[in-house]
Amino acid sequence: MNRNQIIDNYNNTLHLLGRVTLVLASILLISVPFIVSIVNGVQPSLSGFINGLIKVGMIYIPMSIVEFLIYTPMLGVGGAYLSFLTGNVTNMKIPVVMNSKEIAQTESGTIEHEIISTISVAVSAMVTTLVIVAGVLMIVPLQPVLQNEALLPAFNNVVPALFGALGLKYFVKSPKIAIIPLLVMSLLCIFVPSMISQTSVLLIPSGALALGIGFILFKKNLL
Template identity: 35%
Template sequence: MKEKKETVILDDYTNWVHRFGRIGALIAILYMMFIPIAIAVAYDSFPPLSAILKGGIGVMALFIPIGISEVISYTPILGSASYLTFLTGNILNLKLPCVLNALKLAKADQNTPEGDAIATVAVAASSILTMLIIAIGVLLLVPLQPLFQTEFVKSATSYMLPALFGGMFLGILGPEQGSFRIKNKLLIMIVPVIIVSITVITGILISGLEGVAILLMLPIAIGIARVLWKKGIVHVVANEVKDN
């Protein structure tokens, strides 16, 4: 009886999240489309269709593959938090590290009700904090401008992204939290890394085609993972539960 009640509550929560997530995504899309249309109407400055296509095709060629690859690769980790995550952006550099760290601290598994709830809270907290920091930054932009122009600040900011991605990679190398972990999972990335490295060195993969590279590497990584799983090289094992 208790399990049935918990299942009903979980189904109600899932339906609620998907319903409001879809409504929120639709409102956000309409809102983002309304702003440029409203400005164009107010100032009678509609650009010609040829100019829209000329400028938009290049942007779509870059961001459509990236958007598709992000949905495929991030949704299994984010769960229902994907709605809020894709609306607020900054997935790889902010939202995803926050979710992974929150799941690690809570010792929760991905694709579970607990992990889903924790991911949603982590993304919401990250979004609120980001907006507060941006607001403070806008207010202090002019007073702190001389500080931002100094050499040591410029040098420090050039290392921000490498430090962020380095920290994320170290997190992948570290022990996994939760009830289960994937053994030998890093073997899956060897072939995609070699292929991408060769294409970058030879100049085949140029700037702007990162999204295409991600889309091409996803099925390769999935295929390698399946082969290694079939051979028993990569498999899921239970984590040992340590009593405090």
């Protein structure tokens, strides 16, 4: 086989392997909640599921498309199939690929880069899995401690902890975008208290407002 045939064969194999395994992995992932449902003899709330999915979809489907378009050129074919399945794309897979690209001195868009990025992402995903397995084995004996009543406030406030930390990071990064949505959402929740329990609904206008402000600032070269 000459070089072109090897490259064609490699690309075709990755696409076939990638598509088949992603379809199978999706089926496996979807089956997990259903198995829990069957094992425990409970039914999920259909209206809750549809409501939740619409809200999540409005935020995350456009985000998924943007991430797919932006990150795929950096990840390559094999890297993209593996990264979008194993997650932690921005905080782990992209830096790993960039690091390997530096080490191997490969040029983006070449077969060498494809190979290096696929190897990097595959190794990274396996190492993460192993580290988390080791961690989970250590967490399991700690279950009685983690389920202690005294720790209840910690786990009941895990979402405020996330958004406090993320808020600082993103507000400092983009104060011009942040100020108006933060002010509007705060005033809305102060003067219309019923909105406090509807944060999942508020996310949509708040996200749209931030996107709109961001777009205007971008167009005016103010970002």
